[in-house]
Amino acid sequence: MKEFKVKVPATVANLGPGFDVLGMAVEIYLTASVKEKEGFVIEPEEGDALSGAVVYIADENKMQLPVNITIEQGPDAVPRKSGLGSSAAARVAGIMIAGKLLGLDLDSLDIARKAAELEGHPDNAVPAAVGGITICYKSAEGVEYKKIDPAPGLKVVIAVPKLQTDTEEARKLLPEKVSVEDAVYSVSRASLLIKALVEGDFDSLSEAMKDRLHQPCRKKLIPGFDEIVTESLRAGAYGTAISGSGPCVFSFAPEKTAAKAGEAMVNVFKDKGVESEYIVTEIAKQGAQIIE
Numbered sequence: 001m002k003e004f005k006v007k008v009p010a011t012v013a014n015l016g017p018g019f020d021v022l023g024m025a026v027e028i029y030l031t032a033s034v035k036e037k038e039g040f041v042i043e044p045e046e047g048d049a050l051s052g053a054v055v056y057i058a059d060e061n062k063m064q065l066p067v068n069i070t071i072e073q074g075p076d077a078v079p080r081k082s083g084l085g086s087s088a089a090a091r092v093a094g095i096m097i098a099g100k101l102l103g104l105d106l107d108s109l110d111i112a113r114k115a116a117e118l119e120g121h122p123d124n125a126v127p128a129a130v131g132g133i134t135i136c137y138k139s140a141e142g143v144e145y146k147k148i149d150p151a152p153g154l155k156v157v158i159a160v161p162k163l164q165t166d167t168e169e170a171r172k173l174l175p176e177k178v179s180v181e182d183a184v185y186s187v188s189r190a191s192l193l194i195k196a197l198v199e200g201d202f203d204s205l206s207e208a209m210k211d212r213l214h215q216p217c218r219k220k221l222i223p224g225f226d227e228i229v230t231e232s233l234r235a236g237a238y239g240t241a242i243s244g245s246g247p248c249v250f251s252f253a254p255e256k257t258a259a260k261a262g263e264a265m266v267n268v269f270k271d272k273g274v275e276s277e278y279i280v281t282e283i284a285k286q287g288a289q290i291i292e
Helices: 048-060 086-102 108-119 125-130 167-172 180-199 202-208 215-221 225-234 255-271
Strands: 004-013 022-036 040-043 067-071 133-139 142-148 155-161 239-242 249-253 276-281 289-291
Touching: 004 086, 004 125, 022 086, 022 125, 022 155, 022 276, 040 048, 048 067, 048 086, 048 108, 067 086, 086 108, 086 125, 108 125, 108 142, 125 133, 125 142, 142 180, 155 255, 180 202, 202 239, 215 239, 225 239, 225 249, 225 255, 249 255, 255 276
Parallel strands: 040 067
Antiparallel strands: 004 022, 004 289, 022 067, 022 133, 133 142, 155 249, 155 276, 239 249
């Protein structure tokens, strides 16, 4: 077996009002190197989402895979339990690794569907597999998606606090029922968000990224969230929201003020006693890929 690598982008889910529907791949990556080895080894050992995906595909095809998989570490790697889709990236990587080793003909939709099944929701898994900004929905055949092509001129600014959030625990904060008024509020903003991104109406993003489905509950886990939104907009961001279930917070911003928006978010975290850093990155147009 020839050694190879799998490279999968991190993802920002929800984009504010698009709960479990909207997702975006960004140019931060999980990279895993693969080589033949007696036994099945994942390094580091906490790569449980990746190993689980490999085993899932192998068991599905009644095969065993003697292989060593090393998840590359470093400052540019996807941080775990941060709201940047680390588990979805790992599962996409695992499915792609197993698929290649077993000679399976898996296209990007197959990979996205299998990863979404393991994740329990598609908003991270789909853009990790296919790249770009995606709208996810379910049909009789399973998870489906459409990609939207945003107008040029957007940077993605991500504040990464030294906190961790468990997605399942964050989901327990969500209400079982919402009012019609709140549902309409979020649907209207999600619709506005799509229009603003596609048509370049970026001044509408500050309103379009608000919602009443998940952010009011989850912001309790993020010290100073409301101030982060206010200060990032004041610093020149177009709009700011929780990344996934948090604790990362992200903004869309023009290039000229992206760093200032990041500094503003970090400063609020600092005032709340939380160490953090910010990343200025781009939307990743390409999804997961195998590098020979």
